[in-house]
Amino acid sequence: MSCCAPGVEAALQLANGPGSAEELRLASRDLGDGTFQTDLSVPGVHCGACIAAVEKSLLALPGVVHARVNLSMKRASVKWRTSDTPPDLIGALQAAGYTAHPFTIETTAGDPEYVRLVKALAVAGFCAMNIMLLSVSVWAGAAGGTRQAFHLISAVLAVPAIVYSGRIFFVSAWSALRHGRTNMDVPISVGVLMAFGLSLYDTLHDGPHAYFDAATTLLFFLLIGRTLDHLMREKARSAVAGLARLTPRGAMVVEEDGSRRYAPLAEIEPGTAILISAGDRIPLDGIVTGGVSDLDRSLVSGEAAPQAARAGTQVQAGLMNLTGMLTIRTTARAEDSFLAEMVRMMEAAEGGQAGYRRIADRAAALYSPMVHLVALATLVGWVFVTGDWHASITVAIAVLIVTCPCALGLAVPIVQVVAARRLFEKGILVKDGSALERLAEIDTVLFDKTGTLTSGNPRLVNAGDIEPSAFAIAAAMAAGSRHPLSAAIAEAGRTAASASIVLDHVSEHPGCGLEARSGDLVYRLGRPDWALGEASESVADEAYSLVLLTMNGRPLGRFMLESAIRQGAAETVSALRRQGLSVEIVSGDREAAVAALAARLGVEHFGAALLPGQKVAHIERLRRDGHKILMVGDGLNDAPALAAADISMAPATAADIGRTAAGFVFMNESLSAVDEALRIARNANRLVRQNFALAIAYNIIAVPLAVSGHVTPLLAALAMSLSSVAVVANAMRLGRSAPVQWPARSMVDAGSGSHAVGAG
Amino acid sequence: MSYLALLVPVALLLGLAGLAAFLWNIRAGQYDDLEGAAQRILLEDDDRPLQDPSDNS
Numbered sequence: 001m002s003c004c005a006p007g008v009e010a011a012l013q014l015a016n017g018p019g020s021a022e023e024l025r026l027a028s029r030d031l032g033d034g035t036f037q038t039d040l041s042v043p044g045v046h047c048g049a050c051i052a053a054v055e056k057s058l059l060a061l062p063g064v065v066h067a068r069v070n071l072s073m074k075r076a077s078v079k080w081r082t083s084d085t086p087p088d089l090i091g092a093l094q095a096a097g098y099t100a101h102p103f104t105i106e107t108t109a110g111d112p113e114y115v116r117l118v119k120a121l122a123v124a125g126f127c128a129m130n131i132m133l134l135s136v137s138v139w140a141g142a143a144g145g146t147r148q149a150f151h152l153i154s155a156v157l158a159v160p161a162i163v164y165s166g167r168i169f170f171v172s173a174w175s176a177l178r179h180g181r182t183n184m185d186v187p188i189s190v191g192v193l194m195a196f197g198l199s200l201y202d203t204l205h206d207g208p209h210a211y212f213d214a215a216t217t218l219l220f221f222l223l224i225g226r227t228l229d230h231l232m233r234e235k236a237r238s239a240v241a242g243l244a245r246l247t248p249r250g251a252m253v254v255e256e257d258g259s260r261r262y263a264p265l266a267e268i269e270p271g272t273a274i275l276i277s278a279g280d281r282i283p284l285d286g287i288v289t290g291g292v293s294d295l296d297r298s299l300v301s302g303e304a305a306p307q308a309a310r311a312g313t314q315v316q317a318g319l320m321n322l323t324g325m326l327t328i329r330t331t332a333r334a335e336d337s338f339l340a341e342m343v344r345m346m347e348a349a350e351g352g353q354a355g356y357r358r359i360a361d362r363a364a365a366l367y368s369p370m371v372h373l374v375a376l377a378t379l380v381g382w383v384f385v386t387g388d389w390h391a392s393i394t395v396a397i398a399v400l401i402v403t404c405p406c407a408l409g410l411a412v413p414i415v416q417v418v419a420a421r422r423l424f425e426k427g428i429l430v431k432d433g434s435a436l437e438r439l440a441e442i443d444t445v446l447f448d449k450t451g452t453l454t455s456g457n458p459r460l461v462n463a464g465d466i467e468p469s470a471f472a473i474a475a476a477m478a479a480g481s482r483h484p485l486s487a488a489i490a491e492a493g494r495t496a497a498s499a500s501i502v503l504d505h506v507s508e509h510p511g512c513g514l515e516a517r518s519g520d521l522v523y524r525l526g527r528p529d530w531a532l533g534e535a536s537e538s539v540a541d542e543a544y545s546l547v548l549l550t551m552n553g554r555p556l557g558r559f560m561l562e563s564a565i566r567q568g569a570a571e572t573v574s575a576l577r578r579q580g581l582s583v584e585i586v587s588g589d590r591e592a593a594v595a596a597l598a599a600r601l602g603v604e605h606f607g608a609a610l611l612p613g614q615k616v617a618h619i620e621r622l623r624r625d626g627h628k629i630l631m632v633g634d635g636l637n638d639a640p641a642l643a644a645a646d647i648s649m650a651p652a653t654a655a656d657i658g659r660t661a662a663g664f665v666f667m668n669e670s671l672s673a674v675d676e677a678l679r680i681a682r683n684a685n686r687l688v689r690q691n692f693a694l695a696i697a698y699n700i701i702a703v704p705l706a707v708s709g710h711v712t713p714l715l716a717a718l719a720m721s722l723s724s725v726a727v728v729a730n731a732m733r734l735g736r737s738a739p740v741q742w743p744a745r746s747m748v749d750a751g752s753g754s755h756a757v758g759a760g
Numbered sequence: 761m762s763y764l765a766l767l768v769p770v771a772l773l774l775g776l777a778g779l780a781a782f783l784w785n786i787r788a789g790q791y792d793d794l795e796g797a798a799q800r801i802l803l804e805d806d807d808r809p810l811q812d813p814s815d816n817s
Binding site (some may be wrong): 047051052072073118122123126130134146149153157 | 793
């Protein structure tokens, strides 16, 4: 079995090195008496052997008193007791072959809402089933005292179902009514309460009919829908939360006396000197005071090419420090830094989603006044014709029960749950049901460039033009560097590299390139001016990044690199255009790079060098023109735009706040997820409409029967169950095609390495 | 119909017992990790149920 096979080393670059002990301490919860609890997200656990391996390696650490893996959530909960430093949990797991990162404390408290729903469902199920059993005997002909006794028992059983389980609907209906709105829960609450009240009255007055079964089964069915809906959202939420945090929790502060201390971000005042080692993200805005390095700005500004940083360079929170150690002096608090600024813009922009009214609520707004009107008209009509108040009320309530939107209440959630499962199988997480509805309505797609249309990792374009010997030298030099351009050259030159090349003293000059010596030959691989040892023209306007290999200042090879287009990007863009959607690129990168990509993908409209605020402004302009917008982006600078669009998607590699803002998160490398999600959302939307049509058709048949006074409790129960089953069966058609193995599994594991399979 | 007076309460009590057991299961955390529970039966050394860490080795 490949259950524990190492994942494809793909794009998801998890945690930047092992989290430091101090960071772990910050992520832990103090349980008192010196015990701490730490929750770790371990995406690599898949089977029993993994559980054993993880728990064993954690328990082997000194100080760890308890370790328990939750396989469903892919988490490990560790309790440890120690005097000074926390045990190296993450290091121990890494040694065992599992990547892990600390999990935020807030999200580990369990899910009270889910527990409440399941308990309500259990109570409603127990009551409804028992009442139904008693009702069957009544339908079968129980009469006189027996029927009376059964009705009384049913009444007693119905009370907990109505009071405990029904509360969920009553609270929601009441809060909607108080705000002058109406939702699906209003007709449900009215129907259930009226049915219960009338049945109670009839039971106490020896009436032949009681609708306790209808009222409680209704609650039971609706709670199933609601619980499924909640489960789906929870699964997506916890999967997203399980991804690595890209922003650090704290930073290494250098005190005035030169001592170092790890401090939480919230405590760091402006003017503090902090150390940032290679491979870490910069946690706060600041100015570089010491050190030289290259900065990857792709998540922050959308610029693909790394930039050199030296003393005096302004840096924003979220930049990745690539090659050298930097000291920066902070200029802003955590709550004033670039990241926080983006969060504020997101909150300001959140008009696209808040203003949306769900299909079910829109239907309810039409449906519930109509139902109540028909019931009232029936009552007035019957009183007018027969003059018998009790008979009239009975008929009017029968109308309410029959029209009670059991099918409507299930019609939407069941389709959305099935659709979310289909998406999950394809590695796409959907945050909530309304996201699917909003996605189905879009007519414009905006893509961010860096990290979304391109995969962020550069690719060598002119491999064929480079002399093999030069290529081999360059590949050998680049192999040890973590600069993205070096990594691309090393990757492309893997075949060309040969063992015969002996280089000594390969050294990295941050901001410039790599230098190596072989005897008295000096090789340089890096920026053209530096490699040639002289100033030369800038190449910033070109679509390609240029890297030069020189020997003693004499050029040996020119390497042209560009950002690799994300897999499936071209197909997705053309598929979207075929469907009549307009496609645009909005990027913070340079004009030339964006234009080149737009031309290759066949996109006519694009915006380059856009600031986050300009992206939002563009979206709002389009929205004012009546367009419905899907925004696909990954960076910090995209986050406000993701929040401003009607619906948004982000890759799993996106910045934390981008993933939070997006309605969909896709785990796969391929951009075809966009097309896929759109297709499923549209299918789901069609099924929802079909379900509404089914429910309405059922009403067209049932309402005349009810109005004319022919609906008995048996008929009501039958009709209700039939319509629910029809709606659920229709929804299942969406999940019919063969399930696909979730491809994201290998992605989430990226880096989980090659741990032993044979444990246990 | 005197047998009903016995059978109906018995049926209801059995149902209630099931409901109570289910609610207790939820509270005890037995549904927290269904996949993990399925896999743990294959492990040799650890077949104890969830326990309070304070009285644990």
